[in-house]
Amino acid sequence: MDVLDWTRLQFAVVTIYHYFFVPLSISLAASAAGLQIAWLRTKKEQYLHLTKFVGKILIVTFAVGVVTGLVQEFQFGLGWSAFARFYGDVFGPTLAIEGMLAFFLEATFLALWYFGWDRLPRAIHTACIVIVAVGTLLSAFIILAANSFMQNPVAYALDPVTGRARLTSFTELMLNKVNLAAFPHTISGAIMVGGALLLALGVWRLAADPAYRTLARLGAWLTLTGGALTALTGDHLGKVITEVQPMKMAAAEALYATTAGAPFSVFATGKPLPEFSLEIPWLLSILAKGNPGATVQGIDDLQAQYAAEFGPGSYVPMIPVAFWTFRLMIGVGMLAAAVAAYYLWRTRKSRNAPRWLTRWLPLIPLLPAAANTFGWIFTETARQPWIAFGISKVADGISPGLTSSEVITSLAGFTVIYGVIAVVWLRLVRHLARQPLAPAAAAADKPEPAPVY
DSSP states (O other), X not given: OXXXXXXXXXXXXXXXXXXXXXXXXXXXXXXXXXXXXXXXXXXXXXXXXXXXXHHHHHHHHHHHHHHHHHHHHHHHHHTOHHHHHHHHHHHHHHHHHHHHIIIXXXXXXXXXXXXXXXXXXXXXXXXXXXXXXXXXXHHHHHHHHHHHHHHSOOSEEEOTTTOOEEEOOHHHHHTOHHHHHHHHHHHHHHHHHHHHHHHHHHHHTTTTOTHHHHHHHHHHHHHHHHHHHHHHHHHHXXXXXXXXXXXXXXXXXXXXXXXXXXXXXXXXXXXXXXXXXXEETTHHHHHHHSOTTOEEOOHHHHHHHHHHHHXXXXXXXXXXXXXHHHHHHHHHHHHHHHHHHHHHHHTGGGOOOOHHHHHHGGGTTHHHHHHHHHHHHHHHHTTTTEEETTTEEGGGSSOTTOOHHHHHHHHHHHHHHHHHHHHHHHHHHHHHHHSOSSOOOOOOOOOOOOOOO
């Protein structure tokens, strides 16, 4: 591995770790807001207790997300200063606004909500957590616009004097067709992750309080709903990606020859893939263009096209990585939704889930978290070798003078620190889950004994 490989690995580790907490913050904020609104409307105490419980998990998760998010943004200066220098005018506004939303809007109103119990009027207090939920959505939309620029560069012009990319329209940057497709897909995945965590916590603590059954079923419904929305939004996103990055969809199927009515391989073997495959006829054409007879461009034709357009070199991403992460993203996500649906069916009409199911359900958050991770690995690696598609390559964005030893040292430091943070987060969540939902009844006042002289 050379310095470029190590720097890419560092960025991947930091980004993937940070993204474990981002979807949780989004979904937990929305869940806390929904539960508090339900409490205001129904006056049921269990909704009040669940609101406070989910809010505490949100605060812990939000704090970790902010810390890891800072490192995520500082990475542009650590390992990718050439990228930051060239695209700073485009990325600067998105990172600045996202930072203000995370630090000022979300953090401020989350603090008002947490410390405002019994101090603020109920409507205003509820509005605080609603603002937090809306802020997480706005933050996600804006930061996804920056990533969408890398997938489909828009709203920029190359400055003839400096040679740097210059932002021409912030609105056009936000309304990038990739961003408009990726945002609902990302939020759907976030709903799955947060729902799975609530399902796991509810099942784990089911014997402690009947309200946890409500939490578990809420989590199951969120996981199932998020799974269905992820499939629908992913279908649309796939068609947009095929339009702007046809090589990515070809790599997802390891489709080397341009094919009409292209099939989709559920499983394949070979080096490179596929030599043997189990195929579903026409499915890739449907996923890519919505037409079973549509023609999907192959890797070989696209490589020749890009070489003629951009110059000599390989424009083929790592095929096995793209092929398998695409399938694992879909398969693991479908499995999480299926488990949630099965739990809802087994617990209908106040029935109890089988013991074997409740024993394994606390592990269900691993499934949508893994599906999200596989999705991002596919999104970023299948764009290679471009850092911004069609403009500049990944090798052009690395910091000049950076050495492998420097990157390895910082990567080791991040890994150790992140490992400690993960343990702390897990212990805090477990500690909060073990606390009783309802506050203990106040003990009756007892007369103090008379003083002894």
